[in-house]
Every structure is written in C-alpha cells, then in structure tokens.
Amino acid sequence: MLNQTSVTEFLLLGVIDIQVLQPVLFVVFLATYIVNVAGNAAILMIVISDPRLHSPMYFFLGNLSWLDICYSTVTLPKMLENFLSTHKAISFLGCISQLHFFHFLGSTESLLLTVMAFDPFVAICKLLHYPLIMSHQVCVQMAVTIWIIGFFHALLHSVMTSRLNFCGSNHIQHFFCDVKPLLELACGSTELNEWLLNTVTGTFAIGPFFLTLLSYAYIIIYLFFKTHSCSMLHKALSTCVSHFMVVVLFYTPVVFTYIHPATGSSVEQEWIIAIMYSVVTPVLNPLIYTLRNKEVKGIFRLSCTDTYTIQAVGYAFSTVIILGALVFTMASYAHILATILAMASAAARQKAFSTCTAHLSVVTIYFGTLIFMYVRPAVKYESSINKIVAIFYSVITPLLNPLIYTLRNKDVKEALKVLVSRMKKVYHSSREKN
Secondary structure, three states: OOOOOOOOEEEEOOOOOOHHHHHHHHHHHHHHHHHHHHHHHHHHHHHHHOHHHOOHHHHHHHHHHHHHHHHHHHHHHHHHHHHOOOOOEEEHHHHHHHHHHHHHHHHHHHHHHHHHHHHHHHHHHOHHHHHHHOOHHHHHHHHHHHHHHHHHHHHHHHHHHHOOOOOOOOEEOOOOOOHHHHHHHOOOOOHHHHHHHHHHHHHHHHHHHHHHHHHHHHHHHHHHHHHOOHHHHHHHHHOOHHHHHHHHHHHHHHHHHHOOOOOOOOHHHHHHHHHHHHHHHHHHHHHHHHHOOHHHHHHHOOOOOOOHHHHHHHHHHHHHHHHHHHHHHHHHHHHHHHHHHOOOOHHHHHHHHHHHHHHHHHHHHHHHHHHHHHHOOOOOOOHHHHHHHHHHHHHHHHHHHHHHHHHOOHHHHHHHHHHHHHHHHHHHHHHHHO
16 A cells, blocks of 8 residues: 655645634534434444344444444544644545545445345335344344445555555645545546546445335335325335435435536535535434434333433433533633743732633533532432522523623623613603603
C-alpha cells in the first residue's frame, strides 16, 4: 500500500469555514453523535438480552445498530476534533484508514439492508420453509459473508487510492477522507480509480437497492393475487414500512454521491449529502425501528417482569450525559480559575469571579438535583423525595435562573432601570393627557 507521494498529511477543510459557527456546529454534531450511540446501543442491548427478540429480523437489526455506531464513529469524532482545532490535519495513513472503514461499513450496510428485505420475503412468500431457510446458522453465515464482502470491497478502494501520486495541494474539500475528493488531488492518471468507483461501488449501491425493490414488488404481487384482501395486504406491508424507510434514507444520498456525475454538483451539496448518509441516517435508524415496532416498544413499557436491563441502560446513559456535561463545565471553570489567579490585580480577580458566580449558582442547583434523581441508584428512597427533586429541576430552577442572572448582572440591572423609567414616563404622560 506504499505510494510514490510527497504528501505526508492532508488538511480537512470541514463543513464550513465561518469560525463563529464552529462551536455551535460542535455542540449540534456532538449531540447527534451521543443520540446515535445511545439509541443504537440501547437497541443492541435489548436485542441481546431479551429472549423474545431472538429471531432473524432482530438478529439483523442488532447487526445494523452495531454497524451504525461504527459507521458514524469513523467520521464524527474527527469532525468534532476539527471544529475545535485550527490545524485540521490527518496523516496519510489515517486518511486511507478512514477511507477504508467508511467504505467497508457503508458497503456492508448496503448488503445488510438487502438481507433484511429477504427476511420478510421468506416470511410472507415461503412461510412453511421459513424455519429452514432463516435458521440461526444461516443468518450467522449471511451476516459473516456480507461483512467479509464489505471489507474486501473497501480494501480494493483503499489499496488503489494509496498507490496514487499526491504531489500538489493537500487540502481536501470535505470533512472526511473519501475516494472522490482524493482523486481530485492526485497528480497522475485516475481513470482506473474512477472506473472502479463508478462500476464496483455503483454495483454495490444499485444492485442491493434493485434486489430490495424486487423483493417488495414480489411480496405485493404475491399478497394481492393470493389473499385478494386489502386488509391482509396492509397488515403484511406494515411490517415492512420501517425497513423501507431506512432503505430510502440510505440509498438516496449514496446513489446521488457515487452514481450521479461529478459535474454540476457543488462542494456544499456533496457535504450535505455526505452528512445525510453518514450522520443523519444512523441516528434515525433506531428511532424508525422502535417507533414502528410493537415488540421493541413493548420492552420499554411498564411490566411485571424483571426490568434490570432497562434500568441499567437508563442509569448508564444518564450517568454519561449528566456527569459528562458537569465534568466539561467544571473543567472550563478550573481553566478560568487558573487564569484568574494569575492576574496581578485583586480588583480584576474580583470582577472576573463576579461574572462567573451567577452561572455557577445555576449549574450547582441544576446538576445537583439531576445527579440526585438520575445518577444516584434508584433504591431505598421515597417517591415523595423524587417528586420534590423533580419540582426543583423542572419548576424552581427555571424560575430562579432569570432572578440569579439579573440580580448579579450590572448590565441587565441598568437596562431594567432604564425600562422602568421609560414605563413611568409613558404612564405619567398618559395621565397628564387625560
């Protein structure tokens, strides 16, 4: 995989070059990544732990959830790092590795969605043979096969791209390393790489998509001519709606990126489409499957059975999110404190401390009640205490926030005085006129 190149690293130009928006985008994509990992991990844990979901459909759904976690992890952490960094560099080996895993997981998901369409096809059209065709051994073999095929498909692109000569600019017009942006930077001939991208990757995109549509068409025709009942057709197709929505969300941007001609599409369009299939789709997959699935929703409902797994998942995610935000806030205050203590003037230190007091008060009240409610284990304390704590962070804290910020802020108090004086003038002038 060694290439004859003078470029040792690439610069990822990112989504947008407006510096003011970088922190905002960091928060948005960080929240998206947390939701993606939490949602897909919850589905994965439920599918593994609950015996009612040990069926072929949920076996492949678990594969999809794990794949989506890995898929977004290939691109999002580096994107988040670049939002906070001025030097948005990635090494040559890191770039090729990111390209490899991106195409590995992407092509695997393409094949996995086709296998997931095969499951309802067998269940509806070959019902008597379903236990034999979709046995656990066969499902494992199919899953292993599509993961291996995806790996070697990506290996083809990573090897061929690494052998190109990069001797000019190292600025990639993208937020991650992909084949098309790298081909634009290559100095030599890229005809073979472009042919592989259009032919092989095009086949991986169009072929499974066509087979998926074919299976759905066969299901509709089979049910229409066999049952002659619209209610039966509706009931059967309702089981396929979630999968079909995921297929459309995944294949539409992929086809536009790798099958659509390179001419006529702007860099901004490429970014938006890439965000759709690498960030948005993995987040929506668990929401689509859980909101449209009675079995999965049933696991989350109140029941008389053991709820240890659900409590463990909720406790883990609450701990990570709440303590993570608190640690990040405390780390920022530690840095501020070190900066303030380095100031020579006592008046400057007091002024700096006073600007942080209001926010620190709100943080203490809010996180204190949240930690007591969600991070503390749910044993041996009364429900009445829960209600008091819930009132604290849902009612009292929002009430105290404006009071704390206004009473401790000179600018707000001055603006409030000006507003009151204006209202008095308007009141007195209206009375004089009357």
